[in-house]
Amino acid sequence: MALLVTKFGGTSVASLERIKNVALRLKDMKEKGNDVVAVVSAMGDTTDELIDLAKLTGDNLAPREMDMLLSTGEQQSAALLALTLQNMNCDAISLTGWQAGIKSDDKHSKAKISEINTERLRAELAKGRIVIVAGFQGISPCGDITTLGRGGSDTTAVAIAAALKADRCLIFTDVDGVYTADPRIVPEARKLSQISYEEMLEMASLGAGVLQSRSVEFAMLYGVDVEVLSSFNFNPGTLVTEVKNMEKQRVVCGVADDRNCARFALFDVPDVPGIAMKIFKALAKENINVDMVIQSAMRDNRNDIAFTIERDDLKRAVPVVQKVVKEISASGFSYADDVAKVSIVGAGMQTNPGVAADMFEALAEENINIHMISTSEIKVSCVIDEKELEKAVRVLHKKFELDKIE
Amino acid sequence: MALLVTKFGGTSVASLERIKNVALRLKDMKEKGNDVVAVVSAMGDTTDELIDLAKLTGDNLAPREMDMLLSTGEQQSAALLALTLQNMNCDAISLTGWQAGIKSDDKHSKAKISEINTERLRAELAKGRIVIVAGFQGISPCGDITTLGRGGSDTTAVAIAAALKADRCLIFTDVDGVYTADPRIVPEARKLSQISYEEMLEMASLGAGVLQSRSVEFAMLYGVDVEVLSSFNFNPGTLVTEVKNMEKQRVVCGVADDRNCARFALFDVPDVPGIAMKIFKALAKENINVDMVIQSAMRDNRNDIAFTIERDDLKRAVPVVQKVVKEISASGFSYADDVAKVSIVGAGMQTNPGVAADMFEALAEENINIHMISTSEIKVSCVIDEKELEKAVRVLHKKFELDKIE
Numbered sequence: 001m002a003l004l005v006t007k008f009g010g011t012s013v014a015s016l017e018r019i020k021n022v023a024l025r026l027k028d029m030k031e032k033g034n035d036v037v038a039v040v041s042a043m044g045d046t047t048d049e050l051i052d053l054a055k056l057t058g059d060n061l062a063p064r065e066m067d068m069l070l071s072t073g074e075q076q077s078a079a080l081l082a083l084t085l086q087n088m089n090c091d092a093i094s095l096t097g098w099q100a101g102i103k104s105d106d107k108h109s110k111a112k113i114s115e116i117n118t119e120r121l122r123a124e125l126a127k128g129r130i131v132i133v134a135g136f137q138g139i140s141p142c143g144d145i146t147t148l149g150r151g152g153s154d155t156t157a158v159a160i161a162a163a164l165k166a167d168r169c170l171i172f173t174d175v176d177g178v179y180t181a182d183p184r185i186v187p188e189a190r191k192l193s194q195i196s197y198e199e200m201l202e203m204a205s206l207g208a209g210v211l212q213s214r215s216v217e218f219a220m221l222y223g224v225d226v227e228v229l230s231s232f233n234f235n236p237g238t239l240v241t242e243v244k245n246m247e248k249q250r251v252v253c254g255v256a257d258d259r260n261c262a263r264f265a266l267f268d269v270p271d272v273p274g275i276a277m278k279i280f281k282a283l284a285k286e287n288i289n290v291d292m293v294i295q296s297a298m299r300d301n302r303n304d305i306a307f308t309i310e311r312d313d314l315k316r317a318v319p320v321v322q323k324v325v326k327e328i329s330a331s332g333f334s335y336a337d338d339v340a341k342v343s344i345v346g347a348g349m350q351t352n353p354g355v356a357a358d359m360f361e362a363l364a365e366e367n368i369n370i371h372m373i374s375t376s377e378i379k380v381s382c383v384i385d386e387k388e389l390e391k392a393v394r395v396l397h398k399k400f401e402l403d404k405i406e
Numbered sequence: 407m408a409l410l411v412t413k414f415g416g417t418s419v420a421s422l423e424r425i426k427n428v429a430l431r432l433k434d435m436k437e438k439g440n441d442v443v444a445v446v447s448a449m450g451d452t453t454d455e456l457i458d459l460a461k462l463t464g465d466n467l468a469p470r471e472m473d474m475l476l477s478t479g480e481q482q483s484a485a486l487l488a489l490t491l492q493n494m495n496c497d498a499i500s501l502t503g504w505q506a507g508i509k510s511d512d513k514h515s516k517a518k519i520s521e522i523n524t525e526r527l528r529a530e531l532a533k534g535r536i537v538i539v540a541g542f543q544g545i546s547p548c549g550d551i552t553t554l555g556r557g558g559s560d561t562t563a564v565a566i567a568a569a570l571k572a573d574r575c576l577i578f579t580d581v582d583g584v585y586t587a588d589p590r591i592v593p594e595a596r597k598l599s600q601i602s603y604e605e606m607l608e609m610a611s612l613g614a615g616v617l618q619s620r621s622v623e624f625a626m627l628y629g630v631d632v633e634v635l636s637s638f639n640f641n642p643g644t645l646v647t648e649v650k651n652m653e654k655q656r657v658v659c660g661v662a663d664d665r666n667c668a669r670f671a672l673f674d675v676p677d678v679p680g681i682a683m684k685i686f687k688a689l690a691k692e693n694i695n696v697d698m699v700i701q702s703a704m705r706d707n708r709n710d711i712a713f714t715i716e717r718d719d720l721k722r723a724v725p726v727v728q729k730v731v732k733e734i735s736a737s738g739f740s741y742a743d744d745v746a747k748v749s750i751v752g753a754g755m756q757t758n759p760g761v762a763a764d765m766f767e768a769l770a771e772e773n774i775n776i777h778m779i780s781t782s783e784i785k786v787s788c789v790i791d792e793k794e795l796e797k798a799v800r801v802l803h804k805k806f807e808l809d810k811i812e
Contacts, residue, residue, distance in 0.1 A: 016462040050482070056422040057486060058493025065492070068500050069485035072478035076456070079475035080463060086471070087464025094474050099549060120549070143505060143526070 002167035003125075004029055007039040007135065007157035011174040012231035013077045014044035016084070022172075022231060023084040026130050030090060035125050037164070039135040039157040040081055042073025063108030067137070067147045071097070074134035074153070082132050092130040095120065097137035097145070102156065104138030104146045111138055111146035113155065116163035133160065151212030158215045162222035169219070169226045170237075171211060176230030177238035178203060178210055180402035181255040185393045188403040192253060193236070196243035199253050202345040202379045206256035216240065243347065251355060252346035252400040257393050259340045259386060261291075262311040263371065264321055268302040268331035276305060279324050286320055288313045291341075292374040292383065306372060308383060311337050339371060340389040343381040344396055356380045362399040368392050408573035409531075410435055413445040413541065413563035417580045418637035419483045420450035422490070428578075428637060429490040432536050436496060441531050443570070445541040445563040446487055448479025469514030473543070473553045477503070480540035480559070488538050498536040501526065503543035503551070508562065510544030510552045517544055517552035519561065522569035539566065557618035564621045568628035575625070575632045576643075577617060582636030583644035584609060584616055586808035587661040591799045594809040598659060599642070602649035605659050608751040608785045612662035622646065649753065657761060658752035658806040663799050665746045665792060667697075668717040669777065670727055674708040674737035682711060685730050692726055694719045697747075698780040698789065712778060714789060717743050745777060746795040749787040750802055762786045768805040774798050 006026065013019050022038070029036050050069050054061055078094035085092035101117030124131045135153025138146045148155055154171060161169035177191040178200065195203070197220035204213040210228055219226045219240060229237025269275055280290055288309055296304040309317055314337055325333050349355045356373075359380050363370060368391065372383040384392055397403065412432065419425050428444070436442050456475050460467055484500035491498035507523030530537045541559025544552045554561055560577060567575035584606065587595040601609070603626035610619040616634055625632045625646060635643025675681055686696055694715055702710040715723055720743055731739050755761045762779075765786050769776060774797065778789040790798055803809065 016459065019463075053422065053486065054489055057425075057489040060493050061489060062492055065485045065488045065500060068488070068502075069482055072481050075478050075481075076475055079471045080459065082471045082474070083460055083463040083467060086468055087466050094471060096474075096551075145502075 001033040001035070003035045003164060004168055004170060005037045005039065005157050005161035005164065005166045006170045006172060007153055008041065008172045008231055009153065009174070010041040010044055010047070012172050013040055013081065016080070018231075019077070019081050019084050023081060023088055023090070025231070026085065027088055027090045030130055036130045037121065037125070037133060037160055037166070038081065038130060039133045039153055039160065040074060040077045041135050041153045042070075043077045043080075046073040046076070064144060067108045067145050070147055071134070071137045071145045074136050078132045078134040085130055085132075090130060091128055092132060093124050094132040094134070095124070096134050097156070098139035100131075100133045100160070102138040102159070104140060104148065106140035106142065106144065106146065108140075108144070108146055110149040111140065113138055113148065113159045116159055118163050121160070121164065151215070154212040154215035155218055158218045158222075158224050158226060161224045162218065166224070169224050171226060171228050172231035173210060173228060174230065174232065175210060175228075176233060176235045177228050178240075178254070180253065180405055181393050181397045182257060185257065185390050186255070186397045189397065190403060190405050192238050192405065194239045194241060194243070195253060196347050197240060198378055199345050199347050200240045202343070202376070203254055203256055206258055206341070206343045206345065206379070206381070211240070250346055250405065251348035251352045252344045252402065253405065254345050255393050255396045255400075255402065256343045256345060257340065257389055258343070259389065260311045261308055261339055261341045261383065262314040262317075262335060262337045263306060263308050263339045263383060264317070264333060264335045265304060265306045266321070266325060266330050266333045267304055269305050270329060271301045271303050275328050278328055279305070279321070282320050282324050283309070283317060286316055288317050288320070292372050292381070294372050308339070308341070308372065338386045339383050340386040341381050341383050342389060342392040342396065343379050344400065345379045347378050349379070350377050358399060359396060362395050363392060366391060366395050368395075407439040407441070409441045409570060410574055410576060411443045411445065411563050411567035411570065411572045412576045412578060413559055414447065414578045414637055415559065415580070416447040416450055416453070418578055419446055419487065422486070424637075425483070425487050425490050429487060429494055429496070431637070433491065433494055433496045436536055442536045443527065443531070443539060443566055443572070444487065444536060445539045445559055445566065446480060446483045447541050447559045448476075449483045449486075452479040452482070470550060473514045473551050476553055477540070477543045477551045480542050484538045484540040491536055496536060497534055498538060499530050500538040500540070501530070502540050503562070504545035506539045506566070508544040508565070510546060510554065512546035512548065512550065512552065514546075514550070514552055516555040517546065519544055519554065519565045522565055524569050527566070527570065557621070560618040560621035561624055564624045564628075564630050564632060567630045568624065572630070575630050577632060577634050578637035579616065579634060580636065580638065581616060581634075582639060582641045583634050584646075584660070586659065586811055587799050587803045588663060591663065591796050592661075592803045595803065596809060596811050598644050598811070600645045600647060600649070601659060602753050603646060604784055605751050605753050606646045608749070608782070609660055609662055612664055612747070612749045612751065612785070612787070617646070656752055656811060657754035657758045658750045658808065659811070660751050661799050661802045661806075661808065662749045662751060663746065663795055664749070665795065666717045667714055667745055667747045667789065668720040668723075668741060668743045669712060669714045669745045669789060670723070670739060670741045671710060671712045672727070672731060672736050672739045673710055675711050676735060677707045677709050681734050684734055685711070685727070688726050688730050689715070689723060692722055694723050694726070698778050698787065700778050714745070714747070714778065744792045745789050746792040747787050747789050748795060748798045748802065749785050750806065751785045753784050755785070756783050764805060765802060768801050769798060772797060772801050774801075
């Protein structure tokens with residue numbers, strides 16, 4: 001008998017039909033003798049529909065009220081799943097975030113879980129019930145409803161698993177695991193049976209989209225074994241866990257692609273301390289994340305600076321950059337949204353020098369021009385022209401023999 | 407400066423357009439220097455839509471989970487109203503039932519308010535905010551969300567008005583007050599400027615449909631002045647209050663009509679103590695309310711018994727009555743759903759004998775046959791053929807000169 005914390009995303013509970021499938025799966029787990037907690041997202045497009053409704057009230061959407069509004073989506077799907085289970089003669093109860101004891105800070109719309117009071121969760125499990133928890137939400141110190149930001153249901157599930165010391169956290173989604181590359185681009189991409197927290201974290205932040213980065217950080221911090229698997233079939237998924245044997249680590253475990261990328265270049269920026277800071281501070285103030293930064297070699301005490309941001313932020317970023325360019329007396333700037341990022345990830349890179357060189361070589365062989373490079377201990381990312389992206393992913397997948405990974 | 411508790415029903419907040427009108431009205435009250443609380447129902451048909459969704463899960467709809475599901479409707483409209491006010495530069499905050507301190511018993515789907523902890527309400531009002539409260543809901547002693555039953559938002563508003571010792575409770579609805587009769591039946595029906603709690607209570611329970619009976623009881627108990635008025639125009643409404651001067655009381659203040667009526671007759675019921683009880687206990691067990699009861703003169707130690715129920719319950723009642731008739735060895739039964747109830751209401755009846763006789767006479771003059779009669783201190787009800795209902799309402803409205811009421 002194990003204690004399992006499961007999570008079902010919006011696609012998995014998008015209709016009553018799908019909610020019934022989820023219920024059957026939970027009932028099966030329960031009947032096999034497990035204690036079961038299920039964290040659910042809002043049904044399908046509910047959250048987006050509520051946001052559209054809110055936008056009709058005006059442009060000023062206070063996060064506190066948005067959280068009040070959006071948190072109803074998960075409350076509804078949780079109640080519907082509990083009703084479905086009860087109608088299958090399976091004892092179940094739904095809990096909101098605050099009823100499940102999920103306490104957070106008061107940063108509305110992007111709150112962080114501070115503590116979980118597991119009293120109620122444990123009491124309901126002890127009654128033999130399947131406990132359904134509305135994901136994505138918590139309660140602030142002053143008793144207001146908070147949400148944890150997009151994808152926050154993953155974090156809810158991992159945090160509950162950590163707090164209850166669950167045996168495993170099962171994240172059911174619309175893909176059946178973590179692949180060596182996007183199978184739509186690389187048909188021979190393979191599903192990984194296991195991946196380390198660190199690798200998963202890189203994959204998540206590079207746009208693999210299977211798990212939210214924060215939930216992976218949480219899992220790593222508390223050592224929660226997380227399995228990613230499909231809610232639409234019974235294939236084995238991918239286990240995200242601590243990989244202890246460094247010797248056995250793969251050099252490269254996956255190729256990630258990310259089109260949500262735009263690039264700025266600032267020309268003739270005076271080489272004065274604090275100048276770069278001005279640009280990035282101005283962008284940060286507008287909540288625009290800067291990803292890669294390159295400063296070219298100095299020429300007459302002036303530099304060229306290039307950086308990338310998320311393409312979604314481009315429209316908001318242009319006036320900010322325009323203003324700063326004037327302030328710092330740079331000679332001008334340009335931007336492009338037809339670039340993309342291709343990355344290789346692998347924990348074994350740390351002990352295998354030359355991986356980056358192999359990557360550049362493979363891209364060069366195909367005449368793919370690299371605009372920018374950024375590296376960490378376990379990944380190398382290159383910004384290239386978007387039109388070359390799919391070719392690049394395929395070339396790298398082949399170069400590192402990911403079709404043969406076990 | 408006054409403290410006003412307002413309530414807006416589902417029709418009044420059915421669209422963002424209407425929510426904007428509500429916001430304008432609240433803003434106006436606030437700018438006139440009042441402290442303002444607004445209790446809201448769910449938007450339009452939200453509650454019915456959620457019920458339909460729940461029905462897809464099966465027939466077993468546990469009230470605890472239904473409350474979890476349905477309470478989201480009011481939470482959404484409360485948040486949307488707060489956002490709308492904020493977008494009009496008017497400080498506002500939305501609160502769920504539990505955030506507003508509304509404590510109830512644990513009778514899910516028909517919970518009763520046990521206490522209101524006004525701490526948060528007072529704190530938010532003190533900040534100069536318009537406080538929006540999700541109606542129809544509370545929290546049980548164990549921390550579960552409860553609902554107060556259909557129309558419970560009226561009760562929420564009156565209870566908050568009582569707890570805050572508000573100057574007035576304003577119930578905005580889709581009619582602009584309480585009329586001497588349904589204006590669709592009697593074009594010359596007049597709007598009452600004032601009505602006593604007792605009269606309003608009778609009118610409400612006789613199907614006038616303007617205020618929920620329980621909210622009127624609450625208002626009477628705590629002496630809350632309640633004004634019923636339209637959210638679609640600025641006409642003066644009807645004040646429900648304590649009418650102290652008995653001399654000034656109208657003999658009859660209104661004629662109520664109710665088609666939600668069905669009649670049973672049981673033949674040759676043995677005249678043994680406890681027999682009638684058996685019938686009514688069996689119906690009560692199925693949650694079917696019996697309204698009027700008549701027992702005819704005894705004949706050979708056997709009686710005929712007739713009673714009425716709500717027509718909506720007829721289908722469920724027939725098999726129950728069938729079974730009891732057999733058990734108590736009555737000779738048979740009949741039922742009819744083509745009957746209706748016409749009533750006159752007026753606090754002055756208590757001191758004016760002969761009102762009932764006037765009513766019977768007026769109906770007789772028009773050849774309207776009376777099947778059953780029931781009286782209380784301030785009302786007389788007659789069951790008649792449904793096809794005669796509108797004529798009866800008009801005749802009685804004229805007889806008691808209600809078109810001349812001030």
